[in-house]
Amino acid sequence: MLTPAEERSIARILEEKRALPGALLPVLHAVQDEFGYIPAAAIQLIADGLNISRADAHGVVTFYHHFRRARPGRHRIRLCRAESCQSMGAAALEKHVKNRLQIDFHAATADGRYSLEAVYCLGHCACSPAITIDDQPYGRVTPQRFDELLAAETGK
Amino acid sequence: MGAEKVAVGIEIEARRRNVPVELVRNGSRGMFWLEPMVEVETGAGRVAYGPVTPGDVPALFDAGFTTGGGHPLSLGPTGEIAFLKKQQRLTFARAGITDPISLDDYIAHDGYRGLRNALEMAGADIVQTVTDSGLRGRGGAAFPTGIKWKTVLNAAANRKYVVCNADEGDSGTYADRMIMEGDPYVLIEGMTIAGIAVGATRGYIYVRSEYPHSIAALNSAIATAYERGYLGPGLLASGKTFDLEVRKAAGAYVCGEETAMLESLEGKRGMVRFKPPLPAIKGLFGEPTIINNVLSLATVPIILDKGAEFYKDFGMGRSRGTLPIQLAGNVRHGGLIETAFGITLREVMYDLGGGTASGRPIRAAQVGGPLGAYLPESQFDTPMDYEAYAAIRAVLGHGGVVVFDDTVDMAAMARFAMEFCAVESCGKCTPCRIGSIRGTEVIDRILARTEHGRNVRLLRDLCDTMLNGSLCALGGMTPYPVLSALDHFPEDFGAEGAKVA
Numbered sequence: 208m209l210t211p212a213e214e215r216s217i218a219r220i221l222e223e224k225r226a227l228p229g230a231l232l233p234v235l236h237a238v239q240d241e242f243g244y245i246p247a248a249a250i251q252l253i254a255d256g257l258n259i260s261r262a263d264a265h266g267v268v269t270f271y272h273h274f275r276r277a278r279p280g281r282h283r284i285r286l287c288r289a290e291s292c293q294s295m296g297a298a299a300l301e302k303h304v305k306n307r308l309q310i311d312f313h314a315a316t317a318d319g320r321y322s323l324e325a326v327y328c329l330g331h332c333a334c335s336p337a338i339t340i341d342d343q344p345y346g347r348v349t350p351q352r353f354d355e356l357l358a359a360e361t362g363k
Numbered sequence: 364m365g366a367e368k369v370a371v372g373i374e375i376e377a378r379r380r381n382v383p384v385e386l387v388r389n390g391s392r393g394m395f396w397l398e399p400m401v402e403v404e405t406g407a408g409r410v411a412y413g414p415v416t417p418g419d420v421p422a423l424f425d426a427g428f429t430t431g432g433g434h435p436l437s438l439g440p441t442g443e444i445a446f447l448k449k450q451q452r453l454t455f456a457r458a459g460i461t462d463p464i465s466l467d468d469y470i471a472h473d474g475y476r477g478l479r480n481a482l483e484m485a486g487a488d489i490v491q492t493v494t495d496s497g498l499r500g501r502g503g504a505a506f507p508t509g510i511k512w513k514t515v516l517n518a519a520a521n522r523k524y525v526v527c528n529a530d531e532g533d534s535g536t537y538a539d540r541m542i543m544e545g546d547p548y549v550l551i552e553g554m555t556i557a558g559i560a561v562g563a564t565r566g567y568i569y570v571r572s573e574y575p576h577s578i579a580a581l582n583s584a585i586a587t588a589y590e591r592g593y594l595g596p597g598l599l600a601s602g603k604t605f606d607l608e609v610r611k612a613a614g615a616y617v618c619g620e621e622t623a624m625l626e627s628l629e630g631k632r633g634m635v636r637f638k639p640p641l642p643a644i645k646g647l648f649g650e651p652t653i654i655n656n657v658l659s660l661a662t663v664p665i666i667l668d669k670g671a672e673f674y675k676d677f678g679m680g681r682s683r684g685t686l687p688i689q690l691a692g693n694v695r696h697g698g699l700i701e702t703a704f705g706i707t708l709r710e711v712m713y714d715l716g717g718g719t720a721s722g723r724p725i726r727a728a729q730v731g732g733p734l735g736a737y738l739p740e741s742q743f744d745t746p747m748d749y750e751a752y753a754a755i756r757a758v759l760g761h762g763g764v765v766v767f768d769d770t771v772d773m774a775a776m777a778r779f780a781m782e783f784c785a786v787e788s789c790g791k792c793t794p795c796r797i798g799s800i801r802g803t804e805v806i807d808r809i810l811a812r813t814e815h816g817r818n819v820r821l822l823r824d825l826c827d828t829m830l831n832g833s834l835c836a837l838g839g840m841t842p843y844p845v846l847s848a849l850d851h852f853p854e855d856f857g858a859e860g861a862k863v864a
């Protein structure tokens with residue numbers, strides 16, 4: 208369920224974007240930027256606003272890895288799993304991070320502080336392994352450096 | 364990677380010491396092991412220091428670095444750094460030199476000369492110049508850019524589009540990002556030239572969501588270009604129009620495939636379309652559409668500025684011009700190497716890259732992204748040229764080179780290729796959607812040494828089916844990394860009689 212204020216936000220986003228050709232992705236991005244994810248209840252409103260079926264809108268949300276369907280943690284950590292980062296120890300880093308946060312990919316910590324996402328390349332391959340914390344990229348991340356970053360960037 | 368903190372540090376220190384400095388946040392030169400790099404404009408040209416941490420800043424001031432003073436972090440004149448000196452930067456002529464968001468800086472460094480020439484030419488002549496330059500698509504398929512444009516030029520329609528593919532999904536690549544963040548106007552200029560060449564009035568740049576900083580840089584540059592009359596109606600008083608907009612992708616690798624990208628731009632799931640019709644005839648919203656990679660479009664301005672012959676003079680065989688190679692992975696000096704086609708992997712990885720970061724021997728390199736083959740040592744001397752690579756069943760793709768040392772498990776890399784295909788498949792064809800999942804299972808069985816010979820044959824059959832029965836290169840080329848790993852590194856798959864690494 209959305210609060211009336213949330214419904215108003217979605218109505219405003221639809222108002223702003225509906226005239227764009229191919230408006231669905233821009234609308235979904237705007238909703239996720241504001242809410243942190245795409246609430247299930249928003250999908251019907253978006254579909255109605257753009258004159259498409261709920262099934263079509265839902266199909267688009269589920270197709271794209273970027274769109275989340277659950278509220279993320281306050282700090283979003285993305286970890287690159289692709290080849291260049293693998294060549295520099297991404298697998299060991301992945302293990303460490305999951306262990307440290309006690310979560311798997313595409314989940315949030317119980318206290319809602321962090322969420323973890325797998326990505327395939329962040330474009331910082333010359334500084335592998337790479338991660339982002341809240342969209343800020345970091346390269347050459349060893350398990351130890353990860354712990355330092357976590358402390359420095361998110362105060363834990 | 365910490366440059367912001369260094370910049371702030373320099374400003375504070377300069378104020379404290381009353382040393383006047385004018386700080387410009389230029390883009391990356393693409394020498395990532397030296398970053399954050401600080402360059403100082405001196406009477407004798409630019410002098411570089413790096414990698415600089417905020418803690419180094421006071422000592423740099425003590426050494427008089429603002430006038431090029433000596434310091435252990437001094438790299439000497441930037442242009443003389445061997446990694447840069449060995450390159451031929453055409454597409455990246457300005458990257459790292461200019462202030463990316465300054466249109467004046469762009470113009471002062473030969474920017475918009477190509478567009479001014481183009482505005483004096485007939486559309487067909489612009490297209491001919493691009494054809495004559497020999498430029499081939501840098502996004503992966505290496506299709507001649509001018510020929511694609513000609514199809515769009517000749518298509519009759521009320522509306523045409525130019526779409527820039529900035530999805531840069533290939534792992535090990537970042538050259539598109541460097542252009543968008545380091546020299547965004549060159550892409551805007553290239554797209555504008557494409558638009559006036561074929562009569563397209565609207566452009567979209569489809570940028571991957573993993574690149575928020577690229578999106579911000581482009582939006583800022585586009586806004587300035589509009590303000591100053593370099594975009595919009597009446598383009599530079601020519602009476603022509605070109606509008607440009609950035610669209611954010613949503614994290615699907617397959618949306619880098621051009622027709623899936625069109626679906627995505629239209630607000631749908633990124634399902635690959637059957638061809639024909641070609642996008643050049645029926646593309647975005649059913650209209651004729653140029654689709655080109657960032658690097659292809661960003662190379663157009665220099666071709667229109669200096670002429671087709673100038674560009675064509677670089678390169679070898681049918682691979683003309685320069686290839687922006689992106690060196691990554693387990694390598695000491697990773698970064699952007701733009702150089703004429705024909706250089707070898709050995710030169711790239713050893714002479715420029717300095718060998719592995721781990722100090723161990725190089726065992727393999729994957730060239731051309733996640734769908735590119737793994738090359739063994741015996742192929743390191745093959746010239747980097749589209750045809751020479753095709754002859755060894757490899758691809759140059761978007762120019763990514765990922766280096767692996769001798770600790771790599773090539774069977775694990777083959778399995779990863781299948782897994783990646785399974786995760787990213789759009790689901791339209793069975794060989795790709797199901798075959799990739801089977802592929803991971805078969806490799807698991809091979810590694811468990813269950814019926815080894817039979818399962819290796821099964822893996823080869825499966826690759827054959829994917830190669831021949833897939834609609835696009837995701838399913839159709841996943842066999843490249845898998846089979847090259849299997850062919851060149853059988854010992855990692857537990858081949859009988861083979862040496863165990």
Ligand SMILES: Cc1cc2nc3c(=O)[nH]c(=O)nc-3n(C[C@H](O)[C@H](O)[C@H](O)COP(=O)(O)O)c2cc1C
Nearest residue numbers: 500501502528530531532619620621655656659836
């Ligand atoms: C699965 C898949 C992913 C692709 N990803 C990209 C990409 O990220 N960027 C790109 O420019 N081309 C990509 N391509 C190639 C495009 O389909 C297309 O050939 C290219 O954008 C054309 O531009 P060009 O001629 O300038 O290279 C991909 C192709 C496939 C099959």
Ligand code: SF4
Nearest residue numbers: 789791792795835838
């Ligand atoms: S090969 Fe895979 S990604 Fe390409 S169209 Fe077929 S199912 Fe989709």
Ligand code: FES
Nearest residue numbers: 287292328329332
């Ligand atoms: S492969 Fe990890 S950032 Fe590119």
